[in-house]
Amino acid sequence: MKRILMNKNTEVLVAEYNETSKFFDRIYEVKDINFAPYILKSFYMEDDINDTPFRTNLSEWFKGRGIPSWRDKLDLLLHRLNITAPYELLDKAFGLSLSDQYWLKPDGSGITYDDINFFDNDFDYAEFMEASLSTNSKVIKKESSLKTPNNTTDGMLKKAWIIDKETRYLLKGGYKNETLQPFNEVLASEICQRLGFDHVEYTIDTYKDMVVSKCPCFITKDTELVTCYQIRNDMKRYDSVKDYEEYIKKLEDNGIENAREKVENMYILDYIIMNEDRHLNNFGIIRDVNTLKWVDVAPIFDNGQSLNIEYYDEEEVHISGNGRFFYEVKPFDEIIKIVKNLNRIDISKLDGLVEWFDNLLHKYQYLTKMSDRRIERLCILLNRQINKLREKIK
Numbered sequence: 001m002k003r004i005l006m007n008k009n010t011e012v013l014v015a016e017y018n019e020t021s022k023f024f025d026r027i028y029e030v031k032d033i034n035f036a037p038y039i040l041k042s043f044y045m046e047d048d049i050n051d052t053p054f055r056t057n058l059s060e061w062f063k064g065r066g067i068p069s070w071r072d073k074l075d076l077l078l079h080r081l082n083i084t085a086p087y088e089l090l091d092k093a094f095g096l097s098l099s100d101q102y103w104l105k106p107d108g109s110g111i112t113y114d115d116i117n118f119f120d121n122d123f124d125y126a127e128f129m130e131a132s133l134s135t136n137s138k139v140i141k142k143e144s145s146l147k148t149p150n151n152t153t154d155g156m157l158k159k160a161w162i163i164d165k166e167t168r169y170l171l172k173g174g175y176k177n178e179t180l181q182p183f184n185e186v187l188a189s190e191i192c193q194r195l196g197f198d199h200v201e202y203t204i205d206t207y208k209d210m211v212v213s214k215c216p217c218f219i220t221k222d223t224e225l226v227t228c229y230q231i232r233n234d235m236k237r238y239d240s241v242k243d244y245e246e247y248i249k250k251l252e253d254n255g256i257e258n259a260r261e262k263v264e265n266m267y268i269l270d271y272i273i274m275n276e277d278r279h280l281n282n283f284g285i286i287r288d289v290n291t292l293k294w295v296d297v298a299p300i301f302d303n304g305q306s307l308n309i310e311y312y313d314e315e316e317v318h319i320s321g322n323g324r325f326f327y328e329v330k331p332f333d334e335i336i337k338i339v340k341n342l343n344r345i346d347i348s349k350l351d352g353l354v355e356w357f358d359n360l361l362h363k364y365q366y367l368t369k370m371s372d373r374r375i376e377r378l379c380i381l382l383n384r385q386i387n388k389l390r391e392k393i394k
């Protein structure tokens with residue numbers, strides 16, 4: 001079927017879209033490549049629009065919008081949604097997402113972005129939320145439950161978009177039986193707020209005896225998230241420090257103010273909470289979809305995989321840890337060296353933070369069943385990182 005790839009109200013290209021394979025079999029016309037997903041631009045060759053890499057990457061990009069194969073408890077979710085693979089969901093709601101403005105318009109149809117976008121138009125989230133987050137959900141019944149932005153969420157953790165008093169929020173659970181991720185998200189927000197870092201505000205919420213994190217959508221009808229992965233895709237790889245420097249330069253060249261400081265802030269946060277998961281899709285920039293202007297560094301998001309979550313051990317507090325820095329896994333003490341001037345941080349703003357976190361973990365202990373011993377160890381770890389950072393500032 002002939003479809004037009006749209007970026008909000010702008011036509012990007014016209015293609016033959018195969019509804020069974022979800023592949024773009026043929027491209028008829030490219031209307032404006034500048035409005036295409038950022039990652040596709042470098043594959044585009046004007047004199048051969050059906051060039052295989054461009055078309056393949058278009059299909060890959062589209063499939064990549066779906067729920068990934070590594071989503072926690074994917075089998076259960078698929079069973080509850082009564083489908084066999086996440087890609088079946090891809091075009092059920094025009095491919096729309098709450099993290100960007102791309103959609104597939106049937107050729108010749110009069111449908112407009114205003115009619116269908118999920119920022120203005122409500123969606124039926126209750127059944128998907130239950131299917132995704134609950135331990136004992138039934139198979140969903142309503143077809144409208146499959147017409148939501150939940151079809152196009154990335155990431156490993158169980159999650160669901162909901163609407164609460166007109167605002168779109170993303171709920172995220174923990175991984176398997178782990179409950180620390182939501183608390184780490186909230187801790188990260190608290191640190192960012194105290195230190196004045198741009199961030200997504202996560203709060204703790206509960207959904208049927210389960211602790212989840214809740215954050216508002218940071219994208220608007222006029223913006224999209226372009227991740228570092230997309231931006232770096234056509235850039236040569238050197239070593240992580242050089243890759244980082246080139247990334248900063250690219251942001252600065254595109255007019256983002258204080259780009260270096262803002263990206264540094266993310267690595268300062270990662271140091272304090274020992275975030276192991278800062279891969280290139282967990283940060284990026286905000287682009288205006290009407291003007292294509294690079295507006296800002298994206299507010300800091302996805303900080304759950306922190307405080308030694310991967311290798312927690314009742315007996316031991318791990319002394320060192322590794323974070324992610326571009327294509328490398330590196331000790332936090334190495335990564336933090338990229339921050340040009342740590343003295344700009346007022347570390348006294350973190351006074352009382354450990355006690356605050358201790359209280360938070362205890363407050364929800366009745367649900368998480370986290371042991372006192374573990375809470376104590378998490379607090380020791382957090383305290384140690386704050387002290388280590390304080391040492392570096394002196």
Ligand SMILES: Nc1ncnc2c1ncn2[C@@H]1O[C@H](COP(=O)(O)OP(=O)(O)O)[C@@H](O)[C@H]1O
Pocket residue numbers: 098099153154155156157158170172200215216217218219225281282301302304
């Ligand atoms: N508040 C938000 N607003 C808009 N998009 C978001 C928001 N939070 C996450 N996303 C998008 O959803 C993806 C998955 O969310 P993330 O928090 O990274 O989950 P996970 O921990 O499973 O990786 C992100 O990579 C981003 O594209």
Ligand SMILES: [Mg+2]
Pocket residue numbers: 154155156281282302
């Ligand atoms: Mg993520």
